[in-house]
Amino acid sequence: MNHAATRAEAERRRVPLIDGIEKVTGKARYTADLDHADALVGRIFRSPVSHGEIVRLDVSQARALDGVVAVVTGEDCPHTYGVLPVAMNEYPLARGKVRYRGEPVAAVAAVDAETAQRALDLIAFDVRELPAYYTAEAARAPDAVLIHDAKPGNLERQVHHSFGDVVGGFAAADLVREATIDCAEVNHAQIEPHAALAEYDPFSGRLTMQSVSQVTYYLHLMLARCLDMEESRIRVIKPFVGGGFGARVEALNFEIVTALLARAAQGKVMMELTREENFLTHRARPQTAMRIKLGMTRDGRMTACEAQVTQRGGAYAGYGIITILYAGALLHGLYDIPAVKYDGYRVYANLPPCGAMRGHGGVTVRHAFEALVDRMARELGLDPFDVRRRNLLKAPTRTLNDLTVNSYGLPECLDLVEKASGWRERIGKLPRGKGLGMACSHYVSGAAKPIHWTGEPHATVNVKLDFDGGITALTGAADIGQGSSTMVAIAVADTLGVPIERVRVVAGDSAVTPKDNGAYSSRITYMVGNAAIDAAKNLKKILVAAAARKLDAQPEDVICEGGAFRVGAHGQAALSFDEAVREALVDEGTITAKGTFTTPLEAQGGKHKGGAVGSTMGFSYAAQVCEVSVDEDTGEVRVDKVWVALDCGRAINPLAVEGQIEGAVWMGLGQALSEQTRYLEGLPAHASMLEYRVLTSAESPPIETYIVESVDPNGPFGAKEASEGALAGASPALVNAIANALGIDLDELPVTPDRVVDAIIERRRRTRRDAMRKVAS
């Protein structure tokens, strides 16, 4: 293809998000903006202690307060909930025990916020305290009290996977090195705080729930379960959502509590959580302690890898099992490593439960791995790019743990960022305090096996065409700012050959849109995109048949392009789109077409226990270079620039892809530099946007993005995921750059100034010691 033509074509594909204008003009209505003039105010009473048996919970005074309409407690909901059918061990409101400070215990609905707060103050709550554990180590101590009865050692799940000849692999290595690396717990810190608006209609016995969810279908299921309601009586609507990143990727306690309150009050309840409560709800990336070992030949070929990973998962299961499985599974699929052993431990602790967060499960292990590769490359005198190139996969292939790799643009990603950053000319020649580092990463394009196995397709999209000639695409896929609705519009418009303006997308309303599993594991573009294309193709068949009828031609000769139908590739436009629609509606009326997508069985992972996790139709691949300046006096690390390339198969909307790459790198840098949760005896000391330090614009570097199009054979138009793949490489590229700048290896994230200063002081001491030893000898 002609290069200029490609550029022009890519330019044409840059579509601003279809809901962007509403957002930037303030017209968009998020959950907290919904009309709640006639709604009661919901508030949650939370446990002040970390661990204990509930001795007394007396809400009678709260209930008796003027203006209080409903009070609910654990007695009002005897059902557990949770995202994994095998690990539902949490009540929306505590029953019997509390397991972390901040756990919901009771809730009130009152006429206003002040009354609701006064009611909370009137709740009497006595607990017989139990020992509390804030580290995985303390929770796993032999004499530790069990946080959950059936979980000895406070171990939620352990995973032991071994593929290939690990012993032989290490024996064949010229260099074997180990690193012990710790990454702090982080939080999504999405801009929009949690909120839910629930309305229970006592006459019809129906519940309407509007919430910030990324997974309205899972929320629907959990509401039915916890409220003992028929699913058909529940409607879940997703308004505009201000960021997800995994924070809302399972039904959350406050959502169920809001529904319980609405039913108890026989009316409408608005629940808006404070920023602190958002941090207490948590469900983000766990603190992870890792010991990682790698074998390498003299020329940089990886021979074996061993990783031991311990995640401090918090008080409840949530997604924990998936997270600890992902951490092992994603050791595979990026490089060709002949032998990999993985031991994972997911541990309970008396802290807010962890969950899924952008780059789910893979980020911290990738950080450790890429940092270790860099250290070993240095020791062997090899260039880190060369080491990566020596260990590339060749698509199509299957990994050791049976994951499908059909497209693999990592080599091009490496070439692009190496050149763009001027790596060859600049590495090793930068002034003191400045450094360059690089790393690679990857991520799944949708979990190939859904959490709830129903036998249904992985995605379904409906399209409706009516007298007005407008096409409405109906999808349950949750647009949470990532641009999924725009992607659906493009998929439908491009397949039909009509301008995008003709397509309207209605998303996320269980009464109207087909079920969708939701916005997680970067599944929407791949799965919903394919379903949308399928739906549009089915609609097109109907229109082409109608046009052929009208034009007296064979359907296979009719072409739809630019919103008009013609006979033959160079034929004259003979029928406008509206004329074709009118013809198609004759005798039929409103047309509805459906499209689906199902992941083939062979892509659904290996047969080993946990083998479904990590399985996907295609991985995205990324390489990035980070340039830093380090202030040796204050330990301040400044990221000067990042060059990043992502293989997303094909960029359906390059504008959106660039935004997603930048966002992924930015989030990764936040985790690398300053983001971390900190608990003081189980109380979150970080629970504000001042103490939880996401990067401000002052720390955000310019990010130069490059898109690699490997064209995945099964992706929609060849596309794969674009939002998560570049994240995990950001933090290792940064620590590798610091190592390049100062010669210090940092084993902990985030790389805060105090840690940098400590490492510099330690290096000085070491140098002095070594010098003295030299003098002495």
Place this chain on the structure above:
Amino acid sequence: MSPLAPFKVARPRDVAEAVALWGAAADSRFIAGGTDLMVNMRRGVRRPELLIDLTGLDALGEFTIAKTGARIGAGVTLARLAREPAIRERYRAVTEAAEAIAGPGHRTVGTLGGNLCLDTRCIYYNQSEWWRSANRYCLKHRGDVCHVAPQGKRCHAAFSGDLAPAMLALGAEIEIASPAGLRRAPLADLYVEDGRAHLTLAPGELIVCVVLPAAAPASAYAKARLRRGMDFPLAGVAVALAMEGGAVASLRVGLTGTNSRPFLLEGADDFIGRPMDDAALARLDRLVQKQVQPMRTTLASANYRRVAAAALARRLAARLANDQGATA
């Protein structure tokens, strides 16, 4: 968001009325930008009955820079302080401190007086009512234990204003209004080393303006923090240094973020008459490390704050000496 407890607002027309209003309620507070007070009210650590709004008082907006010195009203915004060329020219540390406060939005409404009277801060204090209650409160508010130093008898919350060290280093005085009239005092007298009550203002007293002397040595301010935007100083240092013939003619070092009050480094006069060479800088480093008293009031380690304060003092002193043609 947590609901605010109910309160009344009064809008006095002049300073006399403002200070007279103080006694009208059992718990009154002056409010200007509100960037500190409103957050504390939301968190329930301040529950004033009466807010006395100072934003309409002309006297607090005074801004005079003359040969005799500068008079800057307490109501002058941080944004204005940061951009006034005359301040930048003569009192550079003030500009640099003002620029480094919070974010642009805060600086647009935050004021000089507010920043000088900033409440002290601590991770056990700047938390919600639920949080503090679950932690059985603390010595600074409603409790009887300082969680930072449980054996001690005093509150260690840290003063975190950026302007005070700059003003101290430049020898600022303040004018204070009260129902009894106006009084003038060195800025240093405003503060005492007690996190619970670090300001010496009597009830109803109001800072009207800051007076800076005409003779101002070269000055600079820098702060250590985790992010270059938003964050309070983990340690903040202002240095005012005059060199003459390669020797120190005057040196003042103001410190913030490490103690319950901002303070001037003691022993700075000992540098007078000597060059600001490597030995002097090392001595300065040691002196700062010895005098700052960071405690576990922030999530960053206390030791880091000590080391960073010293490193910044050394760096600023070296730079100012260098700028004046003296080799550091």
